[in-house]
Amino acid sequence: MPELSPGTLILEPAPAGFDHLTSLDATQLGLIVADDADDEGRELVVNDGSGELHVRLPSDHTPTRSAILLPPDISFExxxxxxxxxxxxxxxxxxxxxxxxLRLTAFQKRRLIELLHAFDVHDAGGGPRDVAAEVLTSDHARLPSVEWKDSHARRKANRLIHDSIALVERGYLKLLRGL
Structure with missing residues (x-):
């Protein structure tokens, strides 16, 4: 979904009159770590040590006379x-x-992994105790009901389930947009 991610550069064929443009050689951008094509185009992921560059090309695009598409949306800058x-x-x-x-911190990466794991456990029919045991590796998941009810692990597991559902049900769009 390159239209949703400001981290993906969208290239289109340049209009007529831009014949002086040099052709695009993706190898000059850095190490190509992924090259995927589908019906809508081709996406290259290039890494040069300063970060990854995602470049989206239209499916019928030849690497000559490229123009950068910059829609004036919320992510314009x-x-x-x-x-x-x-x-x-x-x-x-x-x-x-x-x-x-557009950069995730180590904490954000761990949190996203935790959320996705919690969603998987919940989606497979697990409840807060299962999330506490499998995701949080908390011994509190084995507490008797009365003690479990007041446990911080129960509250955290419930928050993880709630936040993971929100992430999977469209919250990832906010993440993609860098917001």
Missing amino acids: LRLDVALRFVRRLRGQRVKLLPAA
């Missing part, structure tokens, strides 16, 4: 920053790290 990084790479210039909004 992030898209512009990604586009500038791309142009700097093409020119062989030094590239800054990805904007902070």
